[in-house]
């Protein structure tokens with residue numbers, strides 16, 4: 001690092017001095033370079049108080065400027081200067097045309113930001129600040145412009161030429177090249193620009209909007225993947241209909257396109273009219289994709305589609321407002337998935353993710369508010385906090401306002417701000433205006449980081465039939481503030497009678513929303529005839545940690561009787577936590593481990609209840625994860641947590657072998673495969689049963705897994721069997737299955753990714769050397785983020801026992817990879833480093849080993865801003 005990167009602050013925001021009314025682009029794609037010609041119509045921004053004489057534009061150092069002209073006058077070196085990341089023209093008129101020609105080199109772009117080549121296909125990724133790697137521009141989201149784009153390329157090799165909006169002209173040149181011009185009538189910031197050129201095939205369908213407009217839907221992929229686009233198309237049409245019905249939002253262009261590319265830093269990108277997707281989030285087929293994969297495709301297609309309103313028509317003023325579009329859109333896609341599948345299962349999965357990944361981010365050195373106040377590199381803020389906690393914040397507004405007022409607020413937000421770049425304050429203001437509620441205190445959720453903790457006690461007074469809940473809230477310090485003001489928290493509560501029924505509360509309702517606003521509050525319930533068992537935080541109504549001293553018997557009671565499906569699962573988790581924490585303590589003290597009868601009994605009852613949704617049975621019978629137990633510990637003892645969970649799972653398997661075996665058989669499906677909620681649930685429970693059966697110590701269950709592996713007609717069952725055996729004690733059986741799987745699927749890149757991940761996440765000894773060997777395998781490619789995530793990411797993030805090996809080998813390995821990736825792809829490098837930044841949570845030996853590796857990364861040459869920010873903030 002030559003100079004220390006500078007910090008950018010929200011408080012320094014200023015409106016842009018210039019606006020760009022129109023943007024005309026011409027891309028000439030050639031093998032060893034691409035020429036980008038831009039014609040921008042600029043005017044002074046009437047809203048800007050200052051009137052600078054010159055113009056400052058963003059432009060990456062990799063741009064090679066060939067020509068620059070103002071109103072047709074070519075500028076010479078004395079008229080402008082080029083600095084790291086900017087171009088300044090000394091003097092410009094109030095209104096003018098700026099022409100530029102730059103040369104760029106997409107073939108050398110391994111950062112996958114800007115214009116790059118993905119397996120021979122040209123594509124772009126401009127969010128957040130990638131457009132400045134394409135041409136000089138005002139690359140900020142509050143500069144919105146109307147784009148016209150012409151793409152020129154060799155016709156034989158790049159028959160498909162795409163950009164945003166509608167195609168308006170095309171033609172052939174004499175030299176074998178052709179061109180297409182696209183016009184996007186909706187003003188947009190540069191981060192929503194996209195271009196694709198390649199030898200792609202597509203499937204096509206149409207959608208008729210509520211007002212009768214015909215929209216062409218085109219999904220593009222390489223020819224070999226054309227048969228894997230149907231699920232995305234179905235999901236797209238369902239999303240379009242859902243957004244009309246639930247939010248009153250219609251699509252606005254004549255065509256909607258999605259392109260699948262193999263090299264992509266994230267999941268997908270909502271470019272106006274031309275989404276670019278990681279193949280992993282759009283391709284799906286019975287044979288190659290798991291049920292979870294199908295659901296991910298549905299969710300991501302919906303997410304990107306919903307951005308057309310929440311993100312594109314109404315966009316962000318600046319990048320501190322990122323959660324304005326991401327939190328809202330994640331909330332929208334979660335509700336969509338809940339409506340399409342099982343609502344409770346979806347909620348459980350989202351909460352599991354939040355409580356492990358987001359809570360640990362909020363407790364670490366990179367903790368930041370949903371609306372951060374500063375950053376060095378914005379790419380580092382596409383986080384669980386901005387996305388998932390941001391979605392929880394929107395969900396809390398929904399809970400506080402109720403569905404009707406929330407919809408009114410959403411309508412008002414879109415009406416007020418269509419075509420504008422706005423802030424999270426504008427979003428909340430619309431919600432306030434539509435509901436008449438004061439959300440001033442609520443907005444602390446946007447500005448204060450950290451996970452609030454609720455400590456709850458209760459008392460029952462039989463003589464007066466009064467029940468009281470005393471709630472204390474607190475929030476641990478985070479880097480941006482050590483003192484926190486109280487949050488406005490919706491706490492949904494029900495009270496169960498000793499018979500297990502919901503007691504009627506206010507106006508006969510069985511769930512009430514208590515609004516916490518102070519650090520300590522008491523809520524009184526009158527007319528309560530018997531001492532109730534409280535069902536607290538129903539539906540996980542706020543992203544908080546909750547402490548209430550439930551007895552094991554009360555938890556078993558809630559597991560059976562709570563009318564809130566989420567809290568039935570939560571009771572099982574809480575019971576699991578109590579029992580596992582005791583086992584962890586026993587293991588640490590060298591005591592014999594004994595499994596509690598309470599857990600066996602509770603599990604048996606759930607397993608034998610055939611009236612329950614099999615997916616919820618599977619969720620309830622899954623012990624709290626290693627990550628969640630770690631998150632709950634003051635000091636994470638990786639080995640003890642692993643040993644306790646292994647012991648408990650093995651003991652449960654032996655105690656409930658017959659029940660697991662019966663449930664496995666009950667879940668066999670004899671009709672054609674469908675990724676429907678019903679079948680997904682059956683496969684989920686079946687494979688959970690298989691995981692326990694493999695622990696029962698009988699070779700017949702290994703045979704069962706092997707049989708499932710060979711007979712499966714779908715990837716869910718095939719991959720589950722593979723992973724379970726590879727991670728089991730039957731180590732001798734693993735190699736043959738792994739090699740069979742690879743030879744069967746070596747041509748399917750996404751399946752190969754799961755083959756890599758299964759080995760990388762193997763808790764058995766020797767995983768690191770296996771990972772190192774796989775890095776030399778033909779299937780691995782350090783330049784492909786999906787491969788890096790599947791191998792290196794899975795080892796460091798999903799293999800705690802091996803990654804945290806006491807000799808520090810896992811840490812050293814990760815640091816080596818981060819240093820290598822820092823040069824190739826800074827975004828991926830900086831995401832990968834996260835596990836090392838959590839060093840404070842481990843024992844002293846590991847702390848030291850982890851910090852040593854962070855220091856090694858810090859000392860290595862030329863750190864990117866991305867890696868520098870994360871590492872310097874964590875040391």
Ligand code: PHE
Pocket residue numbers: 125127128265266267268269270303304326382
């Ligand atoms: N905006 C994308 C989404 O949330 C994510 C993304 C961010 C993709 C940055 C690429 C780069 O859908």
Ligand code: ZN
Pocket residue numbers: 303307325326329
């Ligand atoms: Zn998004």
